[in-house]
Amino acid sequence: MKKLLSTLLLFGGFVYSQNGIPTDYFSNPLDINMVLAGNFGEMRANHFHSGLDIKTEQREGLPVYAPADGYVSRINVQHYGYGKALYILHPNGYTTVYGHLRSYAGEIEKYVKDTQYKKETFELELFPEKTMLAVKKGDLIAYTGNTGGSGGPHLHFEIRDSSQRPMNPLLFGIEIPDSRTPIVSAVFAYPIGEDAHVNQGQNRTKLRLIKQKDGNYKTESLTAYGKIGFGITTFDQQDGASNKNGSYKINTRFNGTEKFEVLFNKFDFSETRYLNRYTDYNYYETNKSMVQKLFRESNNPLSIITKEDDNGYITVKDSLASIYTIEVLDFKGNTMQVSIPIEGKKLELLDPKKVEKTDDYIYADHATSITKGKFSIYIPANSLYEDTYLDIKDEGDILKFHEDIIPIHSNISITADISNYKEEDKDKLYIGRLNYKGLPYYTSTTRNGDKLTGKTRTFGSYTVAIDTTEPEIKPINFAEGKWISNQNFLKVKITDDLSGISSYRGTINGKFILMEYDYKKDVLTYNFNDNVNLETENNFKLIVIDNVGNSATFEAKFFRKQP
Numbered sequence: 001m002k003k004l005l006s007t008l009l010l011f012g013g014f015v016y017s018q019n020g021i022p023t024d025y026f027s028n029p030l031d032i033n034m035v036l037a038g039n040f041g042e043m044r045a046n047h048f049h050s051g052l053d054i055k056t057e058q059r060e061g062l063p064v065y066a067p068a069d070g071y072v073s074r075i076n077v078q079h080y081g082y083g084k085a086l087y088i089l090h091p092n093g094y095t096t097v098y099g100h101l102r103s104y105a106g107e108i109e110k111y112v113k114d115t116q117y118k119k120e121t122f123e124l125e126l127f128p129e130k131t132m133l134a135v136k137k138g139d140l141i142a143y144t145g146n147t148g149g150s151g152g153p154h155l156h157f158e159i160r161d162s163s164q165r166p167m168n169p170l171l172f173g174i175e176i177p178d179s180r181t182p183i184v185s186a187v188f189a190y191p192i193g194e195d196a197h198v199n200q201g202q203n204r205t206k207l208r209l210i211k212q213k214d215g216n217y218k219t220e221s222l223t224a225y226g227k228i229g230f231g232i233t234t235f236d237q238q239d240g241a242s243n244k245n246g247s248y249k250i251n252t253r254f255n256g257t258e259k260f261e262v263l264f265n266k267f268d269f270s271e272t273r274y275l276n277r278y279t280d281y282n283y284y285e286t287n288k289s290m291v292q293k294l295f296r297e298s299n300n301p302l303s304i305i306t307k308e309d310d311n312g313y314i315t316v317k318d319s320l321a322s323i324y325t326i327e328v329l330d331f332k333g334n335t336m337q338v339s340i341p342i343e344g345k346k347l348e349l350l351d352p353k354k355v356e357k358t359d360d361y362i363y364a365d366h367a368t369s370i371t372k373g374k375f376s377i378y379i380p381a382n383s384l385y386e387d388t389y390l391d392i393k394d395e396g397d398i399l400k401f402h403e404d405i406i407p408i409h410s411n412i413s414i415t416a417d418i419s420n421y422k423e424e425d426k427d428k429l430y431i432g433r434l435n436y437k438g439l440p441y442y443t444s445t446t447r448n449g450d451k452l453t454g455k456t457r458t459f460g461s462y463t464v465a466i467d468t469t470e471p472e473i474k475p476i477n478f479a480e481g482k483w484i485s486n487q488n489f490l491k492v493k494i495t496d497d498l499s500g501i502s503s504y505r506g507t508i509n510g511k512f513i514l515m516e517y518d519y520k521k522d523v524l525t526y527n528f529n530d531n532v533n534l535e536t537e538n539n540f541k542l543i544v545i546d547n548v549g550n551s552a553t554f555e556a557k558f559f560r561k562q563p
């Protein structure tokens with residue numbers, strides 16, 4: 001077993017690893033055992049995970065402590081994404097990031113609230129001056145939560161370098177016990193060359209895995225010829241949790257010679273969507289499992305690929321036996337190996353490459369415009385990773401725009417002619433993507449006269465949808481004319497049937513109140529501790545607007561004992 005941090009060097013009181021990363025600078029941000037729900041680099045929909053998801057004992061509100069001296073350099077409050085996030089810049093140039101927080105602590109919380117009231121908004125992004133919110137190692141800075149796009153209470157913790165590239169926090173000496181070997185759940189072969197084949201087929205082939213006595217795997221022997229790549233589905237579990245996290249390193253060899261290495265040490269946010277190029281997108285969309293392709297195709301700039309020979313492909317010659325091996329390692333060096341015996345044989349093709357030809361062949365590096373009935377599509381250059389046939393049809397009000405089995409890298413526009421709609425309806429239209437229930441899911445839409453344009457990065461069926469219904473507002477813990485002196489919060493449920501919630505604004509007695517929006521529960525919450533000039537008799541008013549501008553107003557009177 002190779003130890004990554006085998007040589008430790010001492011500089012100015014701090015311990016550095018061979019690659020110059022300080023290994024005792026950051027302490028754990030939580031004072032509970034570090035158990036991970038997710039690790040660095042693991043594969044998620046459209047992105048690589050950029051930090052550690054630290055479990056918080058299924059609850060919210062655990063104190064978060066500054067892992068080193070520094071200052072609050074950024075605060076971001078969003079409905080989606082990281083929810084309430086905090087960024088601390090440390091004097092050594094690294095930034096630590098905390099996501100999905102329930103709230104900030106002390107002076108930080110006060111500064112955020114004051115600014116939210118001043119700007120009359122929940123969502124905001126702030127970049128405080130260096131001297132404003134300095135922190136010392138061990139200071140209480142926030143409380144863990146479940147805000148934004150989080151599926152359960154946890155702390156999202158990141159360490160970024162001075163160029164804001166996320167790095168693997170484990171490189172910094174954060175200790176996660178891991179005695180378990182990575183699991184390989186499937187291996188695939190991809191014939192690439194024109195005359196290449198695997199077992200006489202030219203399509204993706206799943207190989208049968210045979211467990212060996214030593215715990216490693218072998219596959220059935222293949223007959224193959226020509227240029228071939230391989231793919232793998234794998235995960236790693238650490239001690240104390242059953243979560244299927246990502247591996248740390250994968251390397252491949254062909255007859256003993258290194259072919260390819262993937263290493264999850266760091267990446268740049270500008271690269272993260274290329275995950276869809278690196279993984280088998282078609283397989284993921286149909287099987288919900290991510291195959292990592294252990295070769296680099298065109299338009300894949302990923303820097304996690306740290307070694308490659310002929311882009312990771314092998315070339316199998318006729319009448320030669322060879323062996324291809326894949327090694328998967330976790331951060332602790334636990335290793336799983338898969339050996340693939342290959343018999344070189346040029347054979348007749350029984351299952352040639354399947355290509356579905358259509359009228360619309362798209363060159364990835366060209367911009368393309370296509371018109372079908374009342375719809376026109378604009379595909380900017382490099383929105384697609386490779387040249388491909390697209391299956392595009394208009395069926396009256398529905399545009400069938402291929403199938404969600406090919407990834408889209410950057411926005412494609414779909415424009416619909418709406419001249420045949422009634423004038424008063426035109427403002428209530430949007431471009432919707434039909435979900436599995438056939439309901440039109442809102443895509444960001446703009447209108448220019450009789451042209452309605454939606455932007456998308458997903459293939460599928462689109463339609464012009466109309467939303468004429470205003471959002472619904474329902475009080476949760478109060479009612480018109482009631483006394484609610486004992487309530488700490490005012491809670492309201494807000495929903496919209498089609499286009500979705502766009503904005504909201506609450507007031508009490510005409511004064512703005514901060515309402516926090518939890519889109520996962522459709523709930524707006526006001527905290528009475530915010531102390532907005534309350535009287536005994538109070539008038540609450542809430543306006544909610546959907547994505548096409550339908551507006552709903554809710555008003556209620558409530559009573560509260562004066563302190």
Ligand SMILES: [Zn+2]
Pocket residue numbers: 038049051052053155156157
């Ligand atoms: Zn996370």
